[in-house]
Amino acid sequence: MFRELLKKIVDGCEGGLAGLLMGYDGIAVDSYLSEGAQSDIQSVGMEFSVILTQARNAVSLLGGGALREVAFKSEKMTVIVRLLNDEYFLALALEPDGNYGKGRYLLRSTAASILAELGA
Amino acid sequence: MFRELLKKIVDGCEGGLAGLLMGYDGIAVDSYLSEGAQSDIQSVGMEFSVILTQARNAVSLLGGGALREVAFKSEKMTVIVRLLNDEYFLALALEPDGNYGKGRYLLRSTAASILAELGA
Numbered sequence: 001m002f003r004e005l006l007k008k009i010v011d012g013c014e015g016g017l018a019g020l021l022m023g024y025d026g027i028a029v030d031s032y033l034s035e036g037a038q039s040d041i042q043s044v045g046m047e048f049s050v051i052l053t054q055a056r057n058a059v060s061l062l063g064g065g066a067l068r069e070v071a072f073k074s075e076k077m078t079v080i081v082r083l084l085n086d087e088y089f090l091a092l093a094l095e096p097d098g099n100y101g102k103g104r105y106l107l108r109s110t111a112a113s114i115l116a117e118l119g120a
Numbered sequence: 121m122f123r124e125l126l127k128k129i130v131d132g133c134e135g136g137l138a139g140l141l142m143g144y145d146g147i148a149v150d151s152y153l154s155e156g157a158q159s160d161i162q163s164v165g166m167e168f169s170v171i172l173t174q175a176r177n178a179v180s181l182l183g184g185g186a187l188r189e190v191a192f193k194s195e196k197m198t199v200i201v202r203l204l205n206d207e208y209f210l211a212l213a214l215e216p217d218g219n220y221g222k223g224r225y226l227l228r229s230t231a232a233s234i235l236a237e238l239g240a
Contacts, residue, residue: 044182047178047181047182048178051174051175054171054174055171055192058167058168059192059194059197061167062160062163062164063196064194064195064197065194065195065196065197066194066195067192067194068193068194068195069192069193070191070192071189071190071191072175072187072189073189074185074186074187074188075185075186075188076183076185077179
């Protein structure tokens with residue numbers, strides 16, 4: 001179920017490489033790699049889960065309220081993270097010239113279905 | 121000089137609240153608050169400098185190359201960070217409904233002037 005939803009996000013976005021549903025503890029619920037993509041998405045997710053936990057705490061401490069979305073752009077990759085609730089986040093990795101706006105939209109619009117599946 | 125450039129970014133962007141030029145060690149070079157904005161931009165920057173350092177290391181470790189930009193969106197604030205070089209970053213805080221695209225553009229287009237001022 002989760003894989004189908006992740007596939008819909010990744011394949012629906014130009015330049016989509018990989019999708020991941022993971023807990024902030026670094027344990028993945030499911031992941032999906034687009035055809036031909038090579039990525040150790042689990043390792044990427046584990047690194048980001050630590051960073052996201054810190055960012056959530058920092059933003060909350062600073063009176064910014066709940067953190068909803070974080071995006072990282074590097075020379076070779078763009079990663080968009082949608083924070084679902086207090087336990088899980090959804091991440092999409094894109095090529096640097098991938099469709100960022102569509103990726104954000106697909107993450108946001110799929111979040112409700114994933115939360116429903118999670119029973120959260 | 122730096123303050124003038126920060127002011128141009130913050131006041132040039134709809135919903136702009138604050139601008140900050142800081143080292144990854146958490147020491148600010150300069151900052152600018154828009155009229156009426158209340159923000160402990162230094163504390164925000166110090167929290168983010170730790171997170172950015174970790175994100176840079178993670179992205180580089182994972183083969184993503186140099187990290188260029190990170191954006192955080194929370195309920196009450198959006199923060200866009202432009203990583204300038206190995207020492208400094210430039211951050212813009214916006215209202216949640218501020219002009220994100222213009223903010224990113226202004227950070228990117230001002231980066232060269234700031235790097236020139238920094239003598240980097």
